[in-house]
Amino acid sequence: MNITDVLSEHAHNRTEHPAIEDGERIVTYGELDGLVDAAAANLHAAGIEPGDTIAILLDDSADHLIILCALAQVGAVLFSLNSNASKVELENSIASVPVKAVISLGPRLSDDGLLWLRAKDICQPAARPFDGKSAGNDDPLMLNQSSGTTGAPKSFLHSHAAMLDWMARNIEVQGWSREERFLCLSAMRFSDCRNISLCILRFGATVVIQRCRTMDELAVFVRGKHISYLKLTPSHMASMLEYAAGKEILFPDLRAMVVASAPVTHLQRLAARERLTPSFCEQLGSNETGPLVFGNPADQDAYPDAVGRIVEGVEAQIVDDEGRPLPAGEVGQVRFRGAGYPTHYIDDPQASARAFRGGWFYPGDLAALNEEGYLFFKGRADDIINNAGAKFYPIEVETALLEHPDVNEAAVFGWPHARVGEVAVACVVVNPETSEKNLQTFCRQRIAGYKVPHYIEILAEFPRNAMGKISKLEIKKIIERTLAERQAKR
Structure with a gap:
């Protein structure tokens, strides 16, 4: 089994049901099976073989989903790139894994010796149907990365079997029906949106793409x-x-x-x-x-x-x-x-x-x-804060800050202190802007004094990593710079 083996069944049983809605373009299940087969045939003709790692550099679109399904069908390993990353960041990501080819909207970014394929060429009608060997249960499907919230992301593989288990759990948890119309506000380059979109297609419901x-x-x-x-x-x-x-x-x-x-x-x-x-x-x-x-x-x-x-x-x-x-x-x-x-x-x-x-x-x-x-x-x-032997969790302080009507997001850390070992420091996103003193006073009414943030940095927005999650590592760097500047002024 692989994650796309039900598409032909959907093409027969749900022929006119929309699989993907992308602006004015509607792809029915009757059409999707043929489009995926044609893309798989074109990938195979371009030299893509089972086990090849293929980097995907695409914006959200129906073609993006069709290409993901086609890569899964031919047995390639999917590796999504951040389309908002800089040229240097993309080159580093591609160099970090054994990539055979890159699928993108435009021409190659650099002369790296890799095969660069354009999405519009992959999604053209094929000269002949796909006749290669389809991926099996234990074949690798995706090269994923950890969220990297607190440091550099780590890479790991998911097989078709693992993704089928993941999909079964999601379907059970979410209680979906075949009439579900799914919209994700994150981009498909993020694993959660990409994986649920593929799960929705396997289930036979509808993925809606928004801009x-x-x-x-x-x-x-x-x-x-x-x-x-x-x-x-x-x-x-x-x-x-x-x-x-x-x-x-x-x-x-x-x-x-x-x-x-x-x-x-x-x-x-x-x-x-x-x-x-x-x-x-x-x-x-x-x-x-x-x-x-x-x-x-x-x-x-x-x-x-x-x-x-x-x-x-x-x-x-x-x-x-x-x-x-x-x-x-x-x-x-x-x-x-x-x-x-x-x-x-x-x-x-x-x-x-x-x-x-x-x-x-x-x-x-x-x-x-x-x-x-x-x-x-x-x-x-590793985030627990030890203040003169009294230990507490950052989430206690974050919860207190988020109760303030002007605070939209909050992140709290332990910070070295010469007398008590550690104190809490915080970073917040507020609207409208409020003061550090106001927030500290607000916290004192809700949590013990030793838990109140010693310092609060107010930002317009939080830095985020390639997965879209708050980058606590970058926030710590911001706080470190600000505290160093304060110390230098004394």
Whole structure:
């Protein structure tokens, strides 16, 4: 089996049902099977063989999805590039893995000896049908990377079998129907959007591609296109909440709005359910594993401090530093086990030894689990702050900051201090702008004095990595520069 083997079945059973809607272009399932076969034939004719790693440098489009499916069919390994990256960054990404060819919209970027293929040529009618060997269950499908939130991303492979397991878990968790109309606000170069789009096509529902430039356009688009399932990040959610202030509920007819990539506070959830949609859900997972935790409105009301419940097909444990399971309710390192997880990072034995142990995946997070399977996220294991022996988690301070009506995003870190060992420092995105002193006073009313940020940096926006996640590494550099400047002025 491979992830595209059901397309011919959909072509027969769902012939006129839209598979992809890209502006005025509508690709039905009856058309998609033939388009993927033609693209696979063209790739095969260009010399692409099973096991070849192919870098993809494309904007979101129907052709992008068709090419992804065609590469999967011929057995190539997909490696998505960031189309917003600089020429040097792209060259470094391509050089970091054994790429055979690059598929892009335009001409080659450099004389690197690689095969450069244009998307429009791949998507032309083929001289003959694809007659190569299709990928099998255990063949590699994607070269993915970890999110890189706290450092350089690490590479790992997913097979067709692993992706099929990932897709099965998603379908079970999300409760999709064949009439689902999916819109993701992240780009397809990000693994979550790309993988769910492929999952939707395998399931037989509809992927809708949007190019909205403003919140006004997006609001009209979602309602006008009858989007039923909307996937977004906390940053998207913050922008939507700001836009929706004082308006009627923005998307009353959505079946599900799912925020992923980072936990949100319960106050943010309640605001989303009041201003955006009553069907607001939260999901926590990783690029390595896919969905791990899911919380719907009923889950949120049952345990406001929890992210949600561990999803079906995933086993979770909270353990101490020696790997011994802890009782329900105690905080420790969380580890996960499930079908299709990678077993190591490529060419990084040290990171592999930390993350993959005894059949478990250790994401490096601290959490607690109750007896009903709800997960209470506490932060990164190496982010705990020790202030004169009193230990606390950054998420406690972030939650307090996010309760302020002007704060859209917050990130908190421990920082060295000569007298007490460590103090909390924070970085926030606010609208409208407020002062550091105002935020510190606000925090003192909600958390213990030793947890109040010693310093707060106010930014217009947070730096983000190639995966679209907040780059805490870059934020720390900003804080370090500012504190050094303050020290120099004394």
